[in-house]
Amino acid sequence: MISDIIAIIRDYWLLLLIGQYPNGPLGGLAATLMLSVLAIAFAFPVSIALALARLSKSPLLNWPVSALVYFTRGVPLLMLILWGYFLVPLVTGASVPSFLTMLVTLVVYQGAFLSEVVRGGIVALGHGQMEAARALGHSYLGAMRYVILPQALYNVIPSIISVFVSTIKDTTLGYVINVPDLTFAASQINNQLLTQPFQVFFILAAVYYVICWSLSRVAVLTERRITRKRAGTAAQATAKSLKLAALTDQPS
Amino acid sequence: MNTIAPSKNSPMIELTGVRKNYGNYEVLKGIDAEVARGEVVVICGPSGSGKSTLIRTVNRLEEIGSGSISCDGNNIHRPMPAKELNRLRSRIGFVFQSFNLFPHLSAIDNIAMSPIRVKGVARDVAYAKATQLLERVGLTDKANAYPGQLSGGQQQRVAIARALAMEPPVMLFDEPTSALDPEMVGEVLSVMKGLAADGMTMMCVTHEMGFARDVADRVWFIDQGQIVECAPPEEFFSRPQTARAQRFLSELRH
Numbered sequence: 001m002i003s004d005i006i007a008i009i010r011d012y013w014l015l016l017l018i019g020q021y022p023n024g025p026l027g028g029l030a031a032t033l034m035l036s037v038l039a040i041a042f043a044f045p046v047s048i049a050l051a052l053a054r055l056s057k058s059p060l061l062n063w064p065v066s067a068l069v070y071f072t073r074g075v076p077l078l079m080l081i082l083w084g085y086f087l088v089p090l091v092t093g094a095s096v097p098s099f100l101t102m103l104v105t106l107v108v109y110q111g112a113f114l115s116e117v118v119r120g121g122i123v124a125l126g127h128g129q130m131e132a133a134r135a136l137g138h139s140y141l142g143a144m145r146y147v148i149l150p151q152a153l154y155n156v157i158p159s160i161i162s163v164f165v166s167t168i169k170d171t172t173l174g175y176v177i178n179v180p181d182l183t184f185a186a187s188q189i190n191n192q193l194l195t196q197p198f199q200v201f202f203i204l205a206a207v208y209y210v211i212c213w214s215l216s217r218v219a220v221l222t223e224r225r226i227t228r229k230r231a232g233t234a235a236q237a238t239a240k241s242l243k244l245a246a247l248t249d250q251p252s
Numbered sequence: 253m254n255t256i257a258p259s260k261n262s263p264m265i266e267l268t269g270v271r272k273n274y275g276n277y278e279v280l281k282g283i284d285a286e287v288a289r290g291e292v293v294v295i296c297g298p299s300g301s302g303k304s305t306l307i308r309t310v311n312r313l314e315e316i317g318s319g320s321i322s323c324d325g326n327n328i329h330r331p332m333p334a335k336e337l338n339r340l341r342s343r344i345g346f347v348f349q350s351f352n353l354f355p356h357l358s359a360i361d362n363i364a365m366s367p368i369r370v371k372g373v374a375r376d377v378a379y380a381k382a383t384q385l386l387e388r389v390g391l392t393d394k395a396n397a398y399p400g401q402l403s404g405g406q407q408q409r410v411a412i413a414r415a416l417a418m419e420p421p422v423m424l425f426d427e428p429t430s431a432l433d434p435e436m437v438g439e440v441l442s443v444m445k446g447l448a449a450d451g452m453t454m455m456c457v458t459h460e461m462g463f464a465r466d467v468a469d470r471v472w473f474i475d476q477g478q479i480v481e482c483a484p485p486e487e488f489f490s491r492p493q494t495a496r497a498q499r500f501l502s503e504l505r506h
Contacts, residue, residue, distance in 0.1 A: 132352035136366040137342025150356050
């Protein structure tokens with residue numbers, strides 16, 4: 001069993017790593033990582049924009065974006081992917097690479113989910129911070145940028161990370177529209193071997209686990225670093241005052 | 253725009269027929285009053301009388317239904333572009349009951365951030381000024397502490413310094429000591445006394461009658477959305493004219 005797995009990795013590591021490249025498109029783990037990183041990199045700013053639009057008092061911004069968010073959250077990702085894949089070429093007449101279709105779909109879908117996380121973080125801060133910033137003369141967007149978002153995003157880091165992790169996992173669905181990612185490579189291997197599906201998909205699961213786990217670790221470490229930075233001066237201050245106390249407090 | 257160059261004799265704050273409703277409930281029922289330049293006005297009154305709402309209308313944290321409020325010659329509640337309102341607001345210092353320091357910034361960053369981001373002051377200038385202000389409120393050693401590491405009294409003093417950093421000609425205080433433990437009230441009030449002594453125009457909603465007695469030039473007594481009495485403190489405290497003010501003062505003494 002373990003020797004089977006090692007044999008598969010030995011025979012197919014290049015396919016798993018970069019797909020058919022350079023004889024075909026870049027695929028395998030490289031494509032999965034690229035898709036994940038790009039999806040997250042675009043979905044994050046998109047989610048902030050969507051959240052701000054949903055918080056806006058202007059119905060012109062608020063209504064369409066709310067509709068988009070409700071719709072996206074209420075429809076399975078697979079439907080969106082298939083629609084993107086079949087409808088966009090029908091409507092525009094252009095053939096869109098499946099990688100791009102998948103990327104845009106993921107950005108819209110995860111952007112919608114993430115926007116609710118961000119909006120929750122902003123609303124949870126309460127009025128006081130915004131009022132204080134406005135009273136100092138900050139514009140609405142200035143207050144958001146320098147006062148509200150740094151706090152709101154920090155407070156929802158754990159939820160943001162879980163959306164990031166599910167984004168990575170959702171890249172596997174690109175398989176249905178032939179995005180040549182890691183899952184696609186694994187199923188190609190499985191089709192060649194035919195007899196070892198468990199072993200092949202075990203490798204696949206292990207790789208995804210490592211990627212997602214690493215991201216969670218990075219998140220935990222980042223969170224700790226920020227917490228330490230915000231508490232660091234307190235620790236120093238107490239240390240200082242303790243030393244001082246040791247010098248000045250004399251037993252009577 | 254229609255900014256009139258403010259003369260030395262014109263009032264710093266001028267409220268004319270200010271009315272405001274929350275639905276059917278009328279919070280402010282026609283306020284007419286003035287705060288002269290360099291004057292310290294203490295606003296007191298029973299809870300729900302509209303005093304917090306009133307002070308929040310002066311920098312337009314609350315909208316008004318009708319009437320007008322001018323501050324340093326500028327009509328605050330006229331229709332105007334957001335930019336103009338932001339500029340006017342930056343010239344009115346506001347101190348909140350709940351401090352509202354920015355918890356993700358250290359004390360000195362809290363003070364220096366807005367001059368840099370709103371007024372475009374150079375960083376070194378803003379930080380030098382912030383250091384001075386920390387000294388003024390007696391917190392030089394807390395420059396790098398975060399709000400969560402400061403006591404309530406220290407937080408409120410940083411909040412005052414933060415408001416002063418914008419160099420406003422007028423400061424508004426909305427119950428600045430009401431959220432503090434009793435032993436910390438004094439340190440905040442003494443900073444405010446210092447400000448008053450330096451000639452700052454101040455409007456202050458407070459229940460600290462000792463402060464009103466020592467520092468205020470006039471006391472406005474508000475009840476049910478109206479200024480019922482308006483008198484120098486010695487007169488207000490020793491000879492309140494209305495039954496409502498008498499009742500309020502006798503309840504304070506118990």
